[in-house]
Amino acid sequence: MERPVDRLERRLRVALAAVALVVxxxxxxxAGQAVYAHYTHARQVQLARLTPVGARLLTDARSAGDRPGAxxxxxxxxxxxxxxxxxxxxxPVRAWLQKGAATTVxxxxxxxxxxxxxxxxxxxxxxxxxxxxxxLGGAAVAYGVRRxxxxxxxxxxxxxxxxxxxxxxxxxxxxxxx
Numbered sequence: 001m002e003r004p005v006d007r008l009e010r011r012l013r014v015a016l017a018a019v020a021l022v023v024x025x026x027x028x029x030x031a032g033q034a035v036y037a038h039y040t041h042a043r044q045v046q047l048a049r050l051t052p053v054g055a056r057l058l059t060d061a062r063s064a065g066d067r068p069g070a071x072x073x074x075x076x077x078x079x080x081x082x083x084x085x086x087x088x089x090x091x092p093v094r095a096w097l098q099k100g101a102a103t104t105v106x107x108x109x110x111x112x113x114x115x116x117x118x119x120x121x122x123x124x125x126x127x128x129x130x131x132x133x134x135x136l137g138g139a140a141v142a143y144g145v146r147r148x149x150x151x152x153x154x155x156x157x158x159x160x161x162x163x164x165x166x167x168x169x170x171x172x173x174x175x176x177x178x
Contacts, residue, residue: 005160009153016142024138032131039123046117055080055105058088061097080105089113 055078063074074095079088091105091113108114 003157005153005156009150012146012149016146020139020142024135024142027138028131028135031134032127035130036123036127039118039126043118043120043123050106050108050114050117052104052106053080053082055091055103057093057097057099057101057103060099061093061095063095076103078103078105082107082111084111087111092116 058077058079061074061076073092074097075090076093076097076099077088078091078093079086081087089105089112091103092115093103097103104116106114106116
């Protein structure tokens with residue numbers, strides 16, 4: 001005959017299995033999709049506000065990370081031309097580009113140099129990262145719940161066994177002698 005506490009533990013295992021097989025994948029997908037949609041939209045907004053122009057490096061690309069207050073990444077003095085003429089300015093560029101190399105500079109509505117929009121793959125990478133974190137977090141929570149409830153039920157079983165033994169032991173000892 002199955003004890004009530006054993007039935008409760010079995011039901012808990014079934015519920016956690018259902019969570020692991022149904023709810024957790026949906027949550028992981030939803031979290032990843034939400035982050036992907038957010039960064040895709042942010043990129044579209046950036047692309048709508050910025051204008052790409054071709055430019056040439058006037059200096060080698062250098063890391064600005066060692067100067068206080070400088071933006072991280074690589075920057076170089078570049079020259080570009082647009083409708084209003086030729087311009088020069090410091091712009092973020094790919095690492096290790098040499099003087100004379102061609103690059104793309106992004107300009108804002110005022111014609112000032114701006115940071116390039118996020119790479120196309122950034123949204124997918126962020127979505128996968130958040131989905132993976134949600135999967136690991138969900139699995140850890142389910143495991144933690146299972147362990148905590150299992151320990152609690154084990155404690156209940158041991159207390160019940162202790163009460164039953166306290167009730168039975170006197171008869172046991174007198175029947176079989178000590």
